[in-house]
Amino acid sequence: MIGPLLAMLLVVLAAAAALVVKLQELGHARDTLIAVVRAIVQLALVSLVIGYVLRSMWLTAAFLTLMVIVGGGTSAKRITGSLRLRSWWAVVPILSGLLPALALILASTVVPLHPVAVLPSAGILIGGAMTATSLAGRRTADELAVRHGEYEAALSIGLVRRDAVVLVARPAAALALIPGMDQTRTVGLVTLPGAFVGVLLAGASPWQAGATQVLVLVALLLVQAIAVAVTVELIAAGLLPAGKVVLTQ
Numbered sequence: 001m002i003g004p005l006l007a008m009l010l011v012v013l014a015a016a017a018a019l020v021v022k023l024q025e026l027g028h029a030r031d032t033l034i035a036v037v038r039a040i041v042q043l044a045l046v047s048l049v050i051g052y053v054l055r056s057m058w059l060t061a062a063f064l065t066l067m068v069i070v071g072g073g074t075s076a077k078r079i080t081g082s083l084r085l086r087s088w089w090a091v092v093p094i095l096s097g098l099l100p101a102l103a104l105i106l107a108s109t110v111v112p113l114h115p116v117a118v119l120p121s122a123g124i125l126i127g128g129a130m131t132a133t134s135l136a137g138r139r140t141a142d143e144l145a146v147r148h149g150e151y152e153a154a155l156s157i158g159l160v161r162r163d164a165v166v167l168v169a170r171p172a173a174a175l176a177l178i179p180g181m182d183q184t185r186t187v188g189l190v191t192l193p194g195a196f197v198g199v200l201l202a203g204a205s206p207w208q209a210g211a212t213q214v215l216v217l218v219a220l221l222l223v224q225a226i227a228v229a230v231t232v233e234l235i236a237a238g239l240l241p242a243g244k245v246v247l248t249q
Helices: 004-023 029-053 057-080 085-107 115-146 148-156 161-186 194-201 206-236
Strands: none
Touching: 004 029, 029 057, 057 085, 057 115, 085 115, 085 206, 115 148, 115 161, 115 206, 148 161, 161 206
C-alpha cells in the first residue's frame, strides 16, 4: 500500500543499507542513498507516462530507445569513469545482445507484437545487457591494470593488441556471466523473478507463467553472452577506453 508506512519503511531500509556500506567501507554511503532517491523519482515518472506510452508501438519504441541510451550511459560511466564521446561505445554491446534476441522472440510470435508485451520483455533484456556490459568492462579494465606486465609481455612476443587483451582479460570478463547463470540455475528454488510473478498476477496459469519466465531467462543468457564478448572486443580494439589503463600497440 502507498502511504506513510511505505515511506517510513523505505527510509529505514535505505538508511540501513547506507550505514552498512559506510561502516564496512564498501564504498560511498551517499551513492546508496542517491540510488534510492533516483529509483523513487524515476519510477514515479515512469508510472505517470507508462499508460500513455503503451498506447502506441512507436512511443514504446521511443521509450525503449531511451532505456538503451540510459543503460549505455550507465555502463560507460562504470567502465570508463566518464561520459566522453568514446565512452558511448558502451551502447554497442547492449544493442548487440538485445537486437538478435528480441528479434527471435518477436519473430516466433511467442510474445505478441503489442506494447504491453514488448516493453517489459525488452526492458528485462536491456537491463541484463547493461549489467553484463558494466561488469565485463570493469573486470577487463581491472585485469589489464593489475596484469599490465603480462599484457606488455604478450605484445613483446608478437601478439597484436587484440590478442593480448583477450589473453589477459577474457577469463575475468567472463565472470560477468555468473549472476545470470546462477539465476537461471536456481529459478523457482531460490527466486521467483518478476516475469513469473507478473504473469501470474495478470491471471495466467502457473504453466504459462513458468514458460514466460524460462523464455526470458534463456534469452538473457544469449543477450549477456553477446554483450560480454562485444565489450571485450571493443576494449581490445581501443574503441572503448579501459578506465585509466592505456593500451599500447
